[in-house]
Amino acid sequence: MKWVALGLMTALMMFWLQACTNASQRSDTEEPPVLANSSQEKLQEPPEEMPEEKPVPEEEEAKEEPQEKEGNIPVERVKVVNTYPHDAQAFTQGLQWHNGFLYEGTGLEGHSTIRKVELKTGKVLKSKRLAEQYFGEGITIWKDKIYQLTWRSGVCFVYNLETFDKIREHKYAIEGWGLTHDGKLLIMSDGSSTLYFRDPETFQEVKRLEVKAQGTPVSQLNELEYIKGEIYANIWQTDMIARIDAKTGKVVGWIDCSGLLSEQEQWNAEVLNGIAYDEKNDRLFITGKLWPKLFEIKRVKS
Numbered sequence: 482m483k484w485v486a487l488g489l490m491t492a493l494m495m496f497w498l499q500a501c502t503n504a505s506q507r508s509d510t511e512e513p514p515v516l517a518n519s520s521q522e523k524l525q526e527p528p529e530e531m532p533e534e535k536p537v538p539e540e541e542e543a544k545e546e547p548q549e550k551e552g553n554i555p556v557e558r559v560k561v562v563n564t565y566p567h568d569a570q571a572f573t574q575g576l577q578w579h580n581g582f583l584y585e586g587t588g589l590e591g592h593s594t595i596r597k598v599e600l601k602t603g604k605v606l607k608s609k610r611l612a613e614q615y616f617g618e619g620i621t622i623w624k625d626k627i628y629q630l631t632w633r634s635g636v637c638f639v640y641n642l643e644t645f646d647k648i649r650e651h652k653y654a655i656e657g658w659g660l661t662h663d664g665k666l667l668i669m670s671d672g673s674s675t676l677y678f679r680d681p682e683t684f685q686e687v688k689r690l691e692v693k694a695q696g697t698p699v700s701q702l703n704e705l706e707y708i709k710g711e712i713y714a715n716i717w718q719t720d721m722i723a724r725i726d727a728k729t730g731k732v733v734g735w736i737d738c739s740g741l742l743s744e745q746e747q748w749n750a751e752v753l754n755g756i757a758y759d760e761k762n763d764r765l766f767i768t769g770k771l772w773p774k775l776f777e778i779k780r781v782k783s
């Protein structure tokens with residue numbers, strides 16, 4: 482009987498050991514696939530790339546927006562070379578020199594005109610009045626045509642340069658402020674810091690330029706004049722003209738035009754607004770809304 486009991490115990494021990502071995506093998510094969518994959522990936526990584534213990538992230542400091550800083554932008558003043566009379570009733574919104582004459586666009590509802598002006602006398606040689614609902618804005622001359630923006634009507638009028646007869650109209654969805662061209666495209670401002678380049682034939686927008694001074698957007702861009710790779714822009718309600726790199730939009734210089742009018746002349750005058758350039762004779766003209774004078778100026782270091 483003793484030997485029978487011993488034999489049974491031995492058999493039970495063998496059975497228990499076999500059961501444990503099977504359980505161990507099963508647990509290996511039943512390892513969840515995710516863990517198995519993760520384990521494989523880790524094994525495929527070279528030892529030096531094994532993830533180290535992740536440091537506890539410190540609270541990140543509030544980072545400032547990266548700003549494009551340039552050197553100080555030079556501020557120039559103006560030297561008056563010549564002074565000419567200007568119609569003190571003209572609410573100047575656009576000015577351009579062309580073939581020996583000034584062309585001017587004026588604003589205000591009921592007073593808006595397009596006009597051809599003699600420089601020396603300020604005499605208005607030819608004028609066309611806009612319909613009363615239109616507030617005339619920037620002008621430019623492109624291939625014997627005058628383009629004239631309107632402020633909030635969303636219409637650009639195109640006239641024959643000689644007769645001032647209207648040829649066509651273009652529509653746009655923004656405000657109309659200043660207008661010039663670079664020989665290929667019209668350049669338009671809308672009072673923001675953006676300049677809009679448009680196809681002169683279709684008036685379709687081709688590209689935009691954001692104007693910045695030391696990384697900060699410059700808004701209130703008003704009357705414009707393209708001069709040798711730069712766009713000169715009146716800053717509305719100031720005596721400052723920004724010289725803008727026409728490729729990058731960066732302001733490369735400021736022209737301080739303050740102090741041109743006497744106290745008496747300023748009495749009825751509004752803000753500086755009107756830049757024209759005579760490329761042939763390298764003459765720069767400026768005037769303003771309701772200014773009694775128009776100035777030929779040179780830029781000088783302050």
Ligand SMILES: [Ca+2]
Nearest residue numbers: 576705706756
């Ligand atoms: Ca101009």
